[in-house]
Amino acid sequence: DAKTTQPNSMESNEEEPVHLPCNHSTISGTDYIHWYRQLPSQGPEYVIHGLTSNVNNRMASLAIAEDRKSSTLILHRATLRDAAVYYCILRDVASNTGKLIFGQGTTLQVKP
Amino acid sequence: NAGVTQTPKFQVLKTGQSMTLQCAQDMNHNSMYWYRQDPGMGLRLIYYSASEGTTDKGEVPNGYNVSRLNKREFSLRLESAAPSQTSVYFCASSEAGADLSNYGYTFGSGTRLTVV
Numbered sequence: 523d524a525k526t527t528q529p530n531s532m533e534s535n536e537e538e539p540v541h542l543p544c545n546h547s548t549i550s551g552t553d554y555i556h557w558y559r560q561l562p563s564q565g566p567e568y569v570i571h572g573l574t575s576n577v578n579n580r581m582a583s584l585a586i587a588e589d590r591k592s593s594t595l596i597l598h599r600a601t602l603r604d605a606a607v608y609y610c611i612l613r614d615v616a617s618n619t620g621k622l623i624f625g626q627g628t629t630l631q632v633k634p
Numbered sequence: 635n636a637g638v639t640q641t642p643k644f645q646v647l648k649t650g651q652s653m654t655l656q657c658a659q660d661m662n663h664n665s666m667y668w669y670r671q672d673p674g675m676g677l678r679l680i681y682y683s684a685s686e687g688t689t690d691k692g693e694v695p696n697g698y699n700v701s702r703l704n705k706r707e708f709s710l711r712l713e714s715a716a717p718s719q720t721s722v723y724f725c726a727s728s729e730a731g732a733d734l735s736n737y738g739y740t741f742g743s744g745t746r747l748t749v750v
Binding site: 556558564565566567568571607609621622623624625626627 | 638667669675676677678679682692693724726738739740741742743744
């Protein structure tokens with residue numbers, strides 16, 4: 523499974539945009555980029571995923587580099603409830619198991 | 635509410651005791667997974683079931699067994715609990731299809747297990 527690299531922690535101010543980076547230099551052509559987040563004392567929650575094109579949903583935006591070796595999760599206006607651990611994960615479409623392998627993630631702190 | 639239900643939410647076991655963690659989903663998903671999360675760590679995959687009737691080992695399967703009872707239910711059994719199995723256990727499910735990577739997971743709220 524291809525691996526991802528994320529900063530251990532980041533800080534943001536409330537109501538400001540947050541850009542969470544992820545490097546995946548060994549990504550293969552069949553890997554989708556998935557993002558999950560885990561709020562304190564809860565199970566992980568799906569945020570967004572993409573393959574090549576940038577993606578938007580009600581929670582966030584995903585910007586994917588042209589060479590696909592990096593991506594950025596964008597929270598447009600951080601709130602205190604966005605404080606969580608954010609995981610960037612590659613999921614191989616060529617595998618028939620669909621399993622997710624989690625890394626350490628980025629702990630996001632949001633200051634009021 | 636639709637989702638993944640795990641029972642129990644909390645459990646304390648003595649070393650050597652056995653127990654089964656239960657997981658059920660009502661979203662008609664084909665694939666189900668068991669993860670463990672140790673303090674300050676990411677999730678590690680224990681076992682998974684890509685479809686009803688199949689199970690496979692994940693990253694850390696030693697000390698555990700699983701049963702995919704039917705499409706809805708996927709249980710995790712600790713035959714002889716050890717302190718190293720103290721952790722939070724999460725069950726998850728996802729849709730499956732020709733393009734498995736294109737589907738998100740839904741996680742349960744977790745079972746906090748302490749082995750003394």
